[in-house]
Amino acid sequence: MASSEEDGTNGASEAGDEKEVTRKRRRLGFLATAWLTFYNIAMTAGWLVLAIAMVRFYVEKGTHRGLYKSIQKTLKFFQTFALLEVVHCLIGIVPTSVLVTGVQVSSRIFMVWLVTHSVKPIQNEESVVLFLVSWTVTEITRYSFYTFSLLDHLPHFIKWARYNFFIILYPVGVAGELLTIYAALPYVKKSGMFSVRLPNKYNVSFDYYYFLLITMASYIPLFPQLYFHMLRQRRKVLHGEVIVEKDD
Template identity: 40%
Template structure:
């Protein structure tokens, strides 16, 4: 019984990782193709559908951690996925005025390269029991450049969206209302920017620690 459950787990995670892997491959392909042929102003429209699908699929990783399907700690998974979903849906999708910004290109390219490597790494591990050393090195090394470029793009896009957020009052709830509660999406975006200040160094330090452990373990094996 335990063996059958383990096999089902590996099969499910293999399918999940490789499916999302192909989604991010589409994002990267359309982003680079459009960037070179039409310019950065058209990148978002070209990648919107695969980007929304691939990024939203990451919600399942929170569930995977909660039910013990994977060993990744929720404390690391939740803020990373949460911030990306916020930028994907709460900024890019919600405010078309920001979709032509040059930072969209750096964002989706940084995200897609990172995720193509990450999902292929985990997909290979689940399918074959281990991943080649070069893929492990890529998994735990490319973030050194791609994480800062991705975070910078996220912060820049939120900041540049602030005037449109304030002007539109989208997602705002004003008093009086039946819930006796008010919410201002503009100030929520300000708070989100503030969270990046301590959050980004913390995540980067965490990932450096993971890199050290993974590469040291690889050398011992």
């Protein structure tokens, strides 16, 4: 799910346990920590540039129409650059599941490249603005959180924002993504985009229209699980509650 947030990625502890952060930092080593710090600073700056560009466009134009086209290069670059987070997990400098991180990053890239970029008529939909604003605020908060954590100097406001902004931004982002995919359905069905029809020499078929429908349906079980997981993390970090996970 594209709007979901990773836990413990980029070398910073989500639990805010300073001793645990220090222990992990020593294990990472200087070069890994330096790289992760640079990466998170760069990503924070990139999403800040995107935010400024969005605000400037709206102030100058007074409309959201044309907004995506004006910021798409920056969005595509920094969102695709996030694939490095999968590499971080693979080489072990970030203690997070490769599978979880891969799904989260790839779902964002899917929304950018295979939905919004590919189905150009939907780029002026208001739903695109919904997920753009949600993603941008979320990523500025998330990457700045990781940056300050790696520097062992985490301001209270950044920590507070990390565990409060998502309460609104996560549902808004998910709504924007779903509405954008829904808006793309008629164009995909009419054009046959990315679909493979029979007969063909490989004797396989693929219908991108139904793939999008399945993708939308997958939000139903995934969203509540991820959202309530973040709420549990919030209680643990901000209020010191001990969360006991029940075995299924």
